Amino acid sequence: MKYLALKVVLCSGLLAAAAASAAAATDGGAKVDLTLHPDANGPVISRHIFGQFAEHLGKGIYEGIWVGPDSPIPNTRGIRNDVVAALKALHVPNVRWPGGCFADEYHWRKGLGPANHRPATINANWGGVTEPNTFGTHEFMDFLDQIGAQAYLSVNVGSGTVEEAADWLEYLTAGPPDALGAERAANGHPAPYQIPFVGIGNESWGCGGAMTPDYYLSQLKIYSRFVRSYDPAHPFKRIAVGSDGGSSDYTETVMKAWQSHVWSWDIDTVSLHYYTVGKWPPSYPATGFSENDYAAILKETRRLEDIIGGQETLMDRYDPQKKIGLAVDEWGTWFTPTPGTHPGFLEQQNSERDAVSAALGLHIFVRHAARVRMANIAQMVNVLQAMILTQGEKMILTPTYHVFQMYVPFQDAASVPVSLDAGEYVQGNIHLPRLDAIAAKDTNGKLWVAVTNIDGSRPATIEIAVEGKRLRAAHGDTLTAPHLDSVNTFDAPHTVQPKAIAARIADGKVVLHIAPASVTVVGLE
Ligand code: AHR
Numbered sequence: 001m002k003y004l005a006l007k008v009v010l011c012s013g014l015l016a017a018a019a020a021s022a023a024a025a026t027d028g029g030a031k032v033d034l035t036l037h038p039d040a041n042g043p044v045i046s047r048h049i050f051g052q053f054a055e056h057l058g059k060g061i062y063e064g065i066w067v068g069p070d071s072p073i074p075n076t077r078g079i080r081n082d083v084v085a086a087l088k089a090l091h092v093p094n095v096r097w098p099g100g101c102f103a104d105e106y107h108w109r110k111g112l113g114p115a116n117h118r119p120a121t122i123n124a125n126w127g128g129v130t131e132p133n134t135f136g137t138h139e140f141m142d143f144l145d146q147i148g149a150q151a152y153l154s155v156n157v158g159s160g161t162v163e164e165a166a167d168w169l170e171y172l173t174a175g176p177p178d179a180l181g182a183e184r185a186a187n188g189h190p191a192p193y194q195i196p197f198v199g200i201g202n203e204s205w206g207c208g209g210a211m212t213p214d215y216y217l218s219q220l221k222i223y224s225r226f227v228r229s230y231d232p233a234h235p236f237k238r239i240a241v242g243s244d245g246g247s248s249d250y251t252e253t254v255m256k257a258w259q260s261h262v263w264s265w266d267i268d269t270v271s272l273h274y275y276t277v278g279k280w281p282p283s284y285p286a287t288g289f290s291e292n293d294y295a296a297i298l299k300e301t302r303r304l305e306d307i308i309g310g311q312e313t314l315m316d317r318y319d320p321q322k323k324i325g326l327a328v329d330e331w332g333t334w335f336t337p338t339p340g341t342h343p344g345f346l347e348q349q350n351s352e353r354d355a356v357s358a359a360l361g362l363h364i365f366v367r368h369a370a371r372v373r374m375a376n377i378a379q380m381v382n383v384l385q386a387m388i389l390t391q392g393e394k395m396i397l398t399p400t401y402h403v404f405q406m407y408v409p410f411q412d413a414a415s416v417p418v419s420l421d422a423g424e425y426v427q428g429n430i431h432l433p434r435l436d437a438i439a440a441k442d443t444n445g446k447l448w449v450a451v452t453n454i455d456g457s458r459p460a461t462i463e464i465a466v467e468g469k470r471l472r473a474a475h476g477d478t479l480t481a482p483h484l485d486s487v488n489t490f491d492a493p494h495t496v497q498p499k500a501i502a503a504r505i506a507d508g509k510v511v512l513h514i515a516p517a518s519v520t521v522v523g524l525e
Contacts, residue, residue: 031511034420036439036466036524038447042415043370045440047093049362050404050411051152053330053376055100056135057126057383058345064381064390065143066135068115073393077142078134082395083381084146086388090404091411092149094197096329096376097140101125101207103199104158108168111136112187125207127344137172141193150196152239152329152376155227157201157219158209166226169195174230181230192231197374199239199329200224203273205250208241213253216241220254224265239327239374242270246307248314255318269374272311273330275384276300276357286335286348287485291456294353294484294517295427297333298454301357302432304331305364312371325373328365332378332385332400333357346383350398350488352481352496352517354385358403359436359452359519362410366438369415377404389490396493399486402479406498406521409448413440416447425455435460447524453514456484462512466524470508476501476522480515 054060067073067080074081098106102125110119111133118133144151153172155165167180172193174181181192200223202208204216211219220240229235242251251270258267278284278300284293311326333354334346341347358377365372377400381388387401415438422433432454439449453460464471477498486496501520504511514520 031461031463032421032423032435034418034437034449034451034462034464036447036449036464037417037419038441038466039468040417042417045366045369045410045413045415046373047091047411048374049365049369049372050090050092050407051094051096051329051374051376052092052149052380052387053096053100053378054380055383056098056102056106056123056131057100057379058342058347059382059390060379061135062132064383064388066139068134076146078139079143079146080390080395083388083390084143086395086397086401087147087149087380090387090401091408092147093411094150094152094374094376095144095380096152096154096199099125099154099202100330101202103154103202104156104160104208106156107160107164108137108171112138126346127342129344137168138187138189141189151193152197152199153195154199154202155223157204157223158207162222162226165223166228169198169227169236170230173234178230192234194231194234195229195236196234197239198227198236199271200227200267201241203244204241205244213249216250217253217257220267221257221265224267237268238266239269239271239329240267242326243272243307243311245274246272246310248310251311251314255315255324258324259318267324269325269327270315271327271329272308274304274307274328275330275332275334275378277334282334282336284335286333286338287351287487289353289485291484292428292430294456295425295430295432297353298357298360299430299432301360304361305367308364308368308372312368315371322371326368326371327374327376328372329374329376330378331361331375334384348384350386350389350400351485352399352479353484355399355403355479355496355519356452356454356517358385358400359407359450360454362403362407363436363438363450363452366410366415366440391490394490396488396490397497398488399479399481399496402496402498403519406477406479406519407450409442409446409521409523410438410440410450413442413448415440418449427456434458435462448521449524450519450521451512451514452520453516453518456517459513459515462514463506464510464512464524465508471505471510471524473505473525474503474510474512474522476503476520478514478518478520480518484517
């Protein structure tokens, strides 16, 4: 109906023509051309843009990952087996831990030693609940080992000291005869751990201490100097606090100082936090929303393109060679909490809208891959836009999980420019591109394309061509749902899950018919 109404407006009176085309117009009429340009080599898509974020928040760690070795829930050294198996399939490249706001109140020594000797503390940021400290440094590193991911530690700048943070990295990375390295060995891990990423503070403009940019910069220089890797073969990348949702003050201060930095301090990356939230405090529900709210949320996700563009322009001024990366190390949807849950636990359902939003976010990172080298969706299990939801011994995979799994071929692939006449999706007063697409060549030379149909009502027919090549076949999956707010539940866990998509080959091109509000990934031959 909406499409028909739009045609009437556009054709100003050509009602008969609009009506005649209405049947064909269920898919928006004509085919849309999507062309890949594989000879125009794009930047590599770092696998780290598919990173995850796990904070001590609600059921993100306790219940979501850690159930303890004595739990009836099947586990390996306290870490639940079902969650590990699900995450392995995502090829998670890195996990940011222990926060978030929690990181600036975390004291790592409380999470060492026998579980029954660890002090309980209060998680003042997130619901004032007891933090038993049973999931500490060794448990986190064991978890990473089980899922095959790398560590991104966020050190405590807000309420900690530089000595505490320096000791933590010494404990993790030093070998004999270092006393902290010996303590780690005595605690069960003789070999130094590899820590590729260290974040210096979290949201130091907000929950991390409300520091002015200049004050943060002086802290950054000190932490950067003294928090070091004691394993010369494995230095780590230092990630500085940057922008809050596109603001420029932190990024500008840090980049300007970095441009003329002296030998005693350095960074590799600046962060950006951006949530698809609409209004603050979060007021959009995760389910039971209208198509207007569907479009409003996707418009918010699309803002990320301009926000990253703004950060790039700013960083280019001080670093035209792009030595410093941008890490979008918190991103995702943030809705009102699931009714009946603790408001401080940030639990929300995850619908087909989240899947489309996740795909759009990933596409934006890929388009800016020359600068965006890392991203961490918030958060991995049971919190905000989670991959996985658990309830006691039960576990379900969310639509966002399925997107991350479908996009595994893009990890470390070379991006391939595409041309696409995206068209327009109009919902109320919201105008969005109707389609969004990215492509890449994987390390085996195979081409992949991902297409998102943002339009909440109209399917689309896409004709994919590759410049200089006749296509013979295409195989892949599509993620669609009966409704825009369809979710997976513990009673119906498979409502939203990928299905193989039928691709037709015509004259060396691939023709795909994709559903409204869908995410599709195909490999081309
Ligand atoms: O992801 C939830 C919170 O959002 C994080 O702890 C904080 O860094 C951000 O404001």
